[in-house]
Amino acid sequence: MAKVRIPTPLQKLAENQxxxxxxxxxxxxxxxxxxxxxxxxxxxxxxxxxxxxxFINFYVNEEDIRFADGEATILKEDDELxxxxxxxxx
Amino acid sequence: MKDSSIIQAIxxxxxxxxxxxxxxxPKKVEIYAxxxxxxPGGSVKDRPALRMIQEGIRTGxxxxxxxxxxxxxxxxxxxxxxxxxxxxxxxxxxxxENVSRARKEIAxxxxxxxxxxxxxxxxxxxxxxxxKLKAENPDKYFMPNQYNNHLNPQAHxxxxxxxxxxxxxxxxxxxxxxxxxxxxVMGVGRRLKEYSSDIKVYAAEPAEALHGLEGLxxxxxxxxxxxxxxxxxxxxxxxxxxxxxxxxxxxxxxxGLFVGYSxxxxxxxxxxxxxxxxxGVVVTILCDSGTxxxx
Numbered sequence: 241m242a243k244v245r246i247p248t249p250l251q252k253l254a255e256n257q258x259x260x261x262x263x264x265x266x267x268x269x270x271x272x273x274x275x276x277x278x279x280x281x282x283x284x285x286x287x288x289x290x291x292x293x294x295f296i297n298f299y300v301n302e303e304d305i306r307f308a309d310g311e312a313t314i315l316k317e318d319d320e321l322x323x324x325x326x327x328x329x330x
Numbered sequence: 331m332k333d334s335s336i337i338q339a340i341x342x343x344x345x346x347x348x349x350x351x352x353x354x355x356p357k358k359v360e361i362y363a364x365x366x367x368x369x370p371g372g373s374v375k376d377r378p379a380l381r382m383i384q385e386g387i388r389t390g391x392x393x394x395x396x397x398x399x400x401x402x403x404x405x406x407x408x409x410x411x412x413x414x415x416x417x418x419x420x421x422x423x424x425x426x427e428n429v430s431r432a433r434k435e436i437a438x439x440x441x442x443x444x445x446x447x448x449x450x451x452x453x454x455x456x457x458x459x460x461x462k463l464k465a466e467n468p469d470k471y472f473m474p475n476q477y478n479n480h481l482n483p484q485a486h487x488x489x490x491x492x493x494x495x496x497x498x499x500x501x502x503x504x505x506x507x508x509x510x511x512x513x514x515v516m517g518v519g520r521r522l523k524e525y526s527s528d529i530k531v532y533a534a535e536p537a538e539a540l541h542g543l544e545g546l547x548x549x550x551x552x553x554x555x556x557x558x559x560x561x562x563x564x565x566x567x568x569x570x571x572x573x574x575x576x577x578x579x580x581x582x583x584x585x586g587l588f589v590g591y592s593x594x595x596x597x598x599x600x601x602x603x604x605x606x607x608x609x610g611v612v613v614t615i616l617c618d619s620g621t622x623x624x625x
Contacts, residue, residue, distance in 0.1 A: 247450050249539035249551040258450065284540050287572070295542020295571055297428070324449050326544045327403040327426050 242270050242315040245322040253280040262321075267298060268311040270321055285323070297324040331387060335416040340376040341489045343368045345497040345613070350584035351577065351601060358609030361600050363616045364494060367589060371409040372436070373618035374490075378513050379409035381485035382474035383417070392472040397422050399463060399471040401447075401456035403510070403545060404433035405618055406476050411440035422471070424460040426452055430544070432622050454553045476511050478556035483517030490514065491521025494613050500525070503610035506532040506567070506600050508546040508592050512558035514615055519562060530564045534599035537568035542575065545592040545617060569599045577601070578620070588620035 241261045246254050254260060255278075262277070264270035275282040287293050298305045299322040305313045315321060348361045355361070366374035386392030398414050399422040400406065407423035414421035421442040425434070428449035437444060445463070447455035457477065464473045476482050494502060505522055507515050512533065519531035536543045539551035549558065560566055571591075578594025581587040593616040600614040 245450055247540065248452055248454060249548065252539075252551070284538065293542070293571070295575070296540065322450065324428055325452055325540050326542045327429055327453055 241317065243318070243320045244270060244274060245320060247323055247325040249325055250281065250284065250323065253284075254278045265315055266311070267300065267305055267313045267315060267321060270315055271311075295326055298322070299324060331384065332417055336370050337380055337413055337416055339370045340380050341369070342493060345494065346585075346587070346616070348585055348597065351580050351597065352604070355601075355604050356608060359604050359607050359612070360610070361597070361604055361612045361614070362498065363587075363593070363597060363600075363614050364490065364497075365587075365616050366490075367593070367616050367619040369409075371405075371412040372622065373405035373409065374514060374615060375406040375409040376412070377489055378476060378479075378482040378485040378511075379406055379474070380413055381481045381488070382476065382479055383410070383413055383419075385481050386472050386474065387417075392419065394418075396472045397470060398474065399424065399460060400474050400476055401425070401453065401460040402476070403453045403456070404429045404437075404622070405545065406511075407437050407442065407444075408433060408440070410474070411437045411442035414442065415440045419472075422463075424456045424463065426456050430623055432624055436622075452552075453547075457553055476513070477553070480557060482511055482513035483520065483557055486514050486517025487521045488517075490615075491518040494518060495522060495525050498611055498613065501611045502529055502613050504530045504532070504600075504603060504607070504612040505614070506534055506596070506603050506612065507615040508534045508536075508543065508569070508596050508599070508617070509549070509558065509566075510545050510547050510592070511555050512547075516557055516559060516562065523562075531562075532599075532603060533560070533563055533566045534569045534596060535566050536595075537570045542571040543569070543591050543595045544623070545590065546595060567599055567603065569595045569602075571595075573598045582620065587616065589616045590618040590620055590622050592617045 369376040427446040447459040574595030577598035596614040
């Protein structure tokens with residue numbers, strides 16, 4: 241199980257929870273399982289071509305997955321996956 | 331007030347005609363962009379920041395020794411930091427920890443202190459943390475409160491709106507710009523409507539809650555700024571992140587304008603608006619420079 245941190249704008253999709261326990265051993269698997277439990281994440285996180293949208297940042301613990309193995313980045317027990325939005329106004 | 335300091339360079343920015351990205355528009359439709367990136371603090375935020383600080387000094391609320399403190403996603407913070415340095419006030423900014431490194435470094439170079447809020451909560455987290463800091467130390471801080479201070483739109487009412495009208499020789503027919511605090515669209519819009527109620531004023535808003543248009547706000551999923559009043563606008567038009575990004579790249583490649591993503595989104599929104607016109611003069615805002623987004 242990995243801990244997934246949900247940004248404020250998406251918490252509505254997950255019954256207003258900021259953190260969820262989701263099973264899976266890679267970023268891709270965890271996001272697929274997240275979608276299965278709370279539909280709506282997939283269309284917001286992926287583009288039409290099935291790629292993670294480039295303006296959303298994903299971190300495993302403190303590391304940006306772009307500098308690891310992207311979607312294939314391995315998640316170990318108790319690792320934390322954060323979905324970090326861009327910063328809004330002002 | 332040190333009126334001859336760098337603060338005298340705020341405002342009176344050029345209005346730039348866009349030639350290339352507009353080439354498919356009808357001949358009688360023009361788009362202009364107000365180059366707010368050329369303010370000395372590098373963004374449109376110099377104007378409201380100065381106006382709010384000036385008023386604080388005038389009323390005595392910003393007394394010597396008080397610290398200017400506010401939540402910001404970056405550009406207003408840089409503006410506070412620059413103005414604070416020029417006028418001799420300390421500045422503390424409350425920013426989400428994932429704000430771009432360029433903005434952090436620029437603000438620090440002006441001597442500002444940064445306090446970080448959670449990246450997960452975006453700018454709303456910074457708003458909440460700054461309110462807590464102010465409540466704990468009410469006398470220590472002068473908090474301009476940019477999201478709720480009427481002087482934020484007032485700054486644009488008193489300067490940007492007039493400049494745009496005069497720089498287009500009164501020819502402007504449409505104004506559209508993205509909403510962050512909403513200060514620009516509310517203030518410029520009010521001024522333009524006073525010149526002529528025929529001038530249409532639109533806000534552009536990120537199409538989705540989770541978007542990549544840094545600096546812009548998706549209102550439905552955010553703490554709505556107190557200064558935002560959509561009833562004063564002719565409409566709110568959605569803009570997709572990808573469309574804004576693509577235009578940002580085109581502006582650098584085709585117009586010599588290396589600007590930030592919110593500027594790209596603004597021009598894209600202006601272009602979409604212009605496509606439906608037979609003739610008109612559409613004006614939007616180039617909020618900041620692309621260098622703000624380099625790591």
